[in-house]
Amino acid sequence: MSSTPLDTTHLAALNAMTKDQFVQALGDIFEHSPDVAEAAWAARPFASVDALHDAMMASIRARSIDARKAFFDRHPELSAQAVRGGGLTHASVSEQTSAGLDALTDDEEIRLQRMNRAYREQHGFPFIICVRHYTKAGIFFELESRVARDTAFELDYALNQIKAITRRRLDQRVA
Numbered sequence: 001m002s003s004t005p006l007d008t009t010h011l012a013a014l015n016a017m018t019k020d021q022f023v024q025a026l027g028d029i030f031e032h033s034p035d036v037a038e039a040a041w042a043a044r045p046f047a048s049v050d051a052l053h054d055a056m057m058a059s060i061r062a063r064s065i066d067a068r069k070a071f072f073d074r075h076p077e078l079s080a081q082a083v084r085g086g087g088l089t090h091a092s093v094s095e096q097t098s099a100g101l102d103a104l105t106d107d108e109e110i111r112l113q114r115m116n117r118a119y120r121e122q123h124g125f126p127f128i129i130c131v132r133h134y135t136k137a138g139i140f141f142e143l144e145s146r147v148a149r150d151t152a153f154e155l156d157y158a159l160n161q162i163k164a165i166t167r168r169r170l171d172q173r174v175a
Helices: 011-016 019-026 034-041 049-061 065-072 080-085 090-098 106-123 136-146 151-173
Strands: none
Touching (some): 011 019, 065 151, 080 106
16 A cells, blocks of 8 residues: 555546555555455445445444454554654654644653553553644643543544544545
């Protein structure tokens, strides 16, 4: 899968694509998860971007709890080191940079790593948040407060965050 954004694609063109073309065009909308686009392909034709996104989300909701956790594990932990060090998708770099996570102080980075560890130990998957909806301070607040929540609640909440992240990505990709 390409790590750089693709040109905007029209919905009608997506509806006419082969499975391989469809996955090539949309396989990076969900972090390191071309299987989401592959599963959604079977629901074509899509009447709207809403219908396309709903089909993609349905493929994740249909998974078992363990499969969802494995899917969540494909998402990067928030980290200035990760943003600067490579390994993130183009979209993740852009999103984390927009929230100022590329410019954390050393103390903020240490605090973020500590909270990421606590969250993963508590819930068994990485902290996921639509960073474009938050300031840096808001992200720290959310991470600190969400670590104590019930894991079943967090499974749903993380999925809703992914829904927000991926809808924005899809809107940027599909006309």
